[in-house]
Amino acid sequence: MTLASGIAPEFSQQQRYFQRRDRLPLRRDHLWKIQSGVVRTLTYLENGTVVTLGLWGRGDIVSRVLSKADPYYMECVTPVQAIPVPISEFDNLYPLLIEHIHQLQTFLEIVHSRPVDEALHKLLTLLANKFGSGVSQGQLIEFHLTHQEIAETIGTTRVTVTRLLKEFEQHGIIERLNRQFILLPGHQPFWHYEI
Incomplete structure (x- = not known):
C-alpha cells in the first residue's frame, strides 16, 4: 500500500x-x-x-x-x-521526473539569457512564481538569497548583481522588504533592441 x-x-x-x-x-x-x-x-x-x-x-x-x-x-x-x-x-516516479526536467529546462533558459539584467529578471520571476506569495505590492519572494548566490545562479559577479538590484529598485521592478524582495507587477527591466 x-x-x-x-x-x-x-x-x-x-x-x-x-x-x-x-x-x-x-x-x-x-x-x-x-x-x-x-x-x-x-x-x-x-x-x-x-x-x-x-x-x-x-x-x-x-x-x-x-x-x-x-x-x-x-x-x-x-x-x-x-x-x-x-x-x-x-x-509513479515519472511525473516527478518530468517536472524535474521541466524545471531544469526553465533554469537553463534563465542561466543562458543575455544581457545579464534579463537573466536576473527571469530568475526573480521564477523565484516569485515558485516560492512567492501575493502581497499588496506584488509577489514576495519568501526566502533570502545572497547577492553572491544570485550571481552564481546566473553566471555573473556579485558586484554586477548588487548594481542591477539597485537599478531594478530605482526603476520600480522590485521593492526591498528587509532582506527579501517583492517583484512588482507589470514591469520589464530594460528595453533591448533586436537586429
Missing part, C-alpha cells in the same frame, strides 16, 4: 530536518522529497567557480542520481524538511 504522494507508509515517518547551509546527504539509492524549504543543487568547476544547477522547493525531488555533475551538492538555502525515499519505493 502506498500513500497518494507515491511514498510507501514505512518511509513517510523518516522526515529529516536541516538548517540553512546544511547539505543533504548524497545517497545513490534514494531521492530526497522536499516537504518545506528551498534546496540549491550545485557543483564546482576546476577553477573553483560555483555553478548552481537548480533551486528546488516543496514537492520537488533532488538526488545525486539525477545529475552527472561531479562534484554534486544539495545545499539548504533555508531550513528544510525532507524525506529520504528509496527509488524502489516510488510507485
Whole structure:
C-alpha cells in the first residue's frame, strides 16, 4: 500500500530536518522529497567557480542520481524538511521526473539569457512564481538569497548583481522588504533592441 504522494507508509515517518547551509546527504539509492524549504543543487568547476544547477522547493525531488555533475551538492538555502525515499519505493516516479526536467529546462533558459539584467529578471520571476506569495505590492519572494548566490545562479559577479538590484529598485521592478524582495507587477527591466 502506498500513500497518494507515491511514498510507501514505512518511509513517510523518516522526515529529516536541516538548517540553512546544511547539505543533504548524497545517497545513490534514494531521492530526497522536499516537504518545506528551498534546496540549491550545485557543483564546482576546476577553477573553483560555483555553478548552481537548480533551486528546488516543496514537492520537488533532488538526488545525486539525477545529475552527472561531479562534484554534486544539495545545499539548504533555508531550513528544510525532507524525506529520504528509496527509488524502489516510488510507485509513479515519472511525473516527478518530468517536472524535474521541466524545471531544469526553465533554469537553463534563465542561466543562458543575455544581457545579464534579463537573466536576473527571469530568475526573480521564477523565484516569485515558485516560492512567492501575493502581497499588496506584488509577489514576495519568501526566502533570502545572497547577492553572491544570485550571481552564481546566473553566471555573473556579485558586484554586477548588487548594481542591477539597485537599478531594478530605482526603476520600480522590485521593492526591498528587509532582506527579501517583492517583484512588482507589470514591469520589464530594460528595453533591448533586436537586429
